[in-house]
Amino acid sequence: MNNFNFYNPTRIAFGEGKVAELDQLVPHDAKVLVLFGGESARRTGTLDEVTSALGNRQVTEFGGIEPNPSFETLMKAVAQVREQGIDFLLAVGGGSVIDGTKFVAAAAVFEGDEWDILLQGGNNIERALPFGSVLTLPATGSEMNKGAVVTRRSLKAKLPFHSDFVFPQFSVLDPTKTYTLPLRQVGNGVVDAFVHVVEQYLTYPAQAPVQDRFAEGLLLTLVEIGEQALAEPENYEVRASLMWTATLALNGLIGSGVPQDWATHMLGHELTALHNLDHAQTLAIVLPSMLRERKAAKLDKLVQYGERVWNIREGSAEERAEAAIAKTQAFFELLGVKTRLGDYDLGENHIEPLIQSLENHGMVALGEHGDVTPDVCRRVLQASL
Structure with a gap:
């Protein structure tokens, strides 16, 4: 730690x-x-x-x-x-x-x-x-x-x-x-909180079991209540759990003493600025491809995440990591938050302006290792088409 x-x-x-x-x-x-x-x-x-x-x-x-x-x-x-x-x-x-x-x-x-x-x-x-x-x-x-x-x-x-x-x-x-919120905002809220936790958790092992278990508990809670929050808008206990989980996801506690990523957020910000997408929509687009692009560097934590959050225990480390990413992407889709650029009428021609904007804002060495360059982001966006 x-x-x-x-x-x-x-x-x-x-x-x-x-x-x-x-x-x-x-x-x-x-x-x-x-x-x-x-x-x-x-x-x-x-x-x-x-x-x-x-x-x-x-x-x-x-x-x-x-x-x-x-x-x-x-x-x-x-x-x-x-x-x-x-x-x-x-x-x-x-x-x-x-x-x-x-x-x-x-x-x-x-x-x-x-x-x-x-x-x-x-x-x-x-x-x-x-x-x-x-x-x-x-x-x-x-x-x-x-x-x-x-x-x-x-x-x-x-x-x-x-x-x-x-x-x-x-x-x-x-x-x-929260009872009167549109379902789109509720789904966005679950995704937003989920990715906030992931940005502080899915990096590399830092011998911080307390932070890991806190993070995994929040992720498990979101997985357990996500659909229910959409289906039962006036379920007080579910909405209470969602509200408190989202608060704990980014109040500084689970990120203390551990490496943090935030590359998905920085690239997502450019998508919002240029195309006015909802913040959670940009995270749902970027995260799965970002995890696949950086799978080797994040392999140990991806395997841990797959086992503890999604109960994935079979296959090679590579297969388990991929299965965990696929489960994450499917969860976002289940919440009604689409995960492809094409779902928002964005295509190949939109990628270079996004990369240029990223560079203009000095976002050229992102991630927990500082190795997420504009070229990496370009590949992530191409994989998200």
Whole structure:
């Protein structure tokens, strides 16, 4: 196991009815800006519930944050924060809204060009406004981590950033808020959480059995509840398990002390930026081919993954690894998330622009070994056609 520092200050309020605890979680003298995406938060009554819980505090709203939050939209929120003297932010939505709120929290008090936050990956963030979240879509784990991804549509650039200053102070996780989600978003959420775990687990043996077993437990849970989450939208226990699994998948715990990959995510970001695919769709396209391309380097962990998650115990190491990858791809398809570029009307002619964009953003040495080059990514995309 590698040396590591683990820090996570986010308070979690989990369970039905926990939105009411906003009255204790948000400072009583706060001037609050509630940020959200589309009108579903209002239509389902969640915004009214949030506003009611905030009581007599001064509350204003900012809506319209996209599924892949854009720099352009978020800068409008930054302007509103500055104009109105907002001192507390509250994200109501899924990972995109929370990611966007993290950027607003940092950008609103940033000195200089706010785009530099993304260009420097958040390393230049020195402070941020306090904020919390009410999670309505389990998927990204943004509700309990210090990372976010923002797209600048004018440049077709989707870039991540990280900072200890953008941990949410708290996150409210009420599984009943997921009951009205479209099935597409539920399937995406399962895939998103699954690949988050895989990026931290499917690397090479690091003599970290605790992290391995944590990761395998999360993967097994997603396999066990994935179909059920789609078939039984108001099954509280299933939705609760999905919500908590997605949070634990990326709150820093299972990745502490072990090598991490993230090549699939970086290539997936380019697919979203150029073609506006859902984040989970890009992961479902890239991951199976990325694992096949890097099978030799990941063989030991692939065999372990196949045995412990998919109960694959027969055949050569190569055969077991391939069977594990095939099981993974089939699982994504079962959830309604397609795994080929052609499923999204993308073909050979789209590959070179993706590679060029990857190079333009400096993504030329990815993966746990730094050996995932643009040429490797090109082969991965070709295998994903």
